Amino acid sequence: MVTLQLKLATIFLHIWSVCNAQNVKVEPNVYGYVGRQAVLRCQFIDPDNALQVTQVTWMKDPASSKINLAVYNPELGTHYPTDTAGRIHFRLPSIQDATLEIERLEMGDDGVYSCEFATYPDGNQEATTNLTILAKPKNQGSPVLVTAGLAEVPMAMCTSANGKPPASISWSRNVIGNITDTLTKNSDGTFTVNSEFRAVPSGEMDGVKMTCEVRQQTLERPDVIQITLSVKYIPIVIIEGYDDNWYVGREHASLTCSAKANPPASTYTWLMNGEPVPGSVTVNGHQLTVTDVTYDVNGTFTCQVTNDLGEGRSKMDVLVR
Structure with missing residues (x-):
């Protein structure tokens, strides 16, 4: 996880250094993990001091619902119109730096955030950051107890639950059979992937070992799960x-x-x-x-x-x- 975070940080710093649209500087894309902190950087660059900043506002989903999250006014101070239980706050608010911190990330925090500076005489200037919330899945595999027969039945299951983005699952086996994958989007925006190994069970398959391998963006390395088939005969x-x-x-x-x-x-x-x-x-x-x-x-x-x-x-x- 540390390696992944360092890579993401390197990407963010690179993006920050080359994103030069107008006076408002943000990172176009930020990735965060459920339960952790995300930092949405926003700075106002005015080297000639030609503009007067009167207010800074952060909004979520500015193109649709426009949820006001945080406001800073040099004279009136900070205000948080939306109740977030203190999870969202300015880092060190000023008319040059409106960096926002979101604590204890939730899946619902995923979305587009707009940092808007009200200036005189040019009017409002804004830039947007797309915050993508990643969730580490819970992975498990297990055999399905079956009786030897002539029909193809499920013999093993591998599940990657509540992850974002969805995981990919592959199998390593010495048994002839078929794989069926199903993808479910959960109500909180995470995904559950179920991978089912199906075969015609025989007594010779009892005790045979196989593995399923789960790959997902939040995992440092693939999660390899060993499964021992169980057949009654x-x-x-x-x-x-x-x-x-x-x-x-x-x-x-x-x-x-x-x-x-x-x-x-x-x-x-x-x-x-x-x-x-x-x-x-x-x-x-x-x-x-x-x-x-x-x-x-x-x-x-x-x-x-x-x-x-x-x-x-x-x-x-x-x-x-």
């Missing part, structure tokens, strides 16, 4: 451990049933040729062990795994030599 099952070397008399041959599931697997059931396993086989949850291999275990083993969503299974053909 029935168990994905594989049987491991068969080495194609089961022979009669071999000791301690085993198979392992591995399952990925969300929610987690709750039960494991082993079958052989569609029936309960023979007595020579020991089952301990996901582990199946044959202490002494015989032709009784020649066949197809099935591991059935269940969770709250349903059942998944895998088969392994075992050949006893």
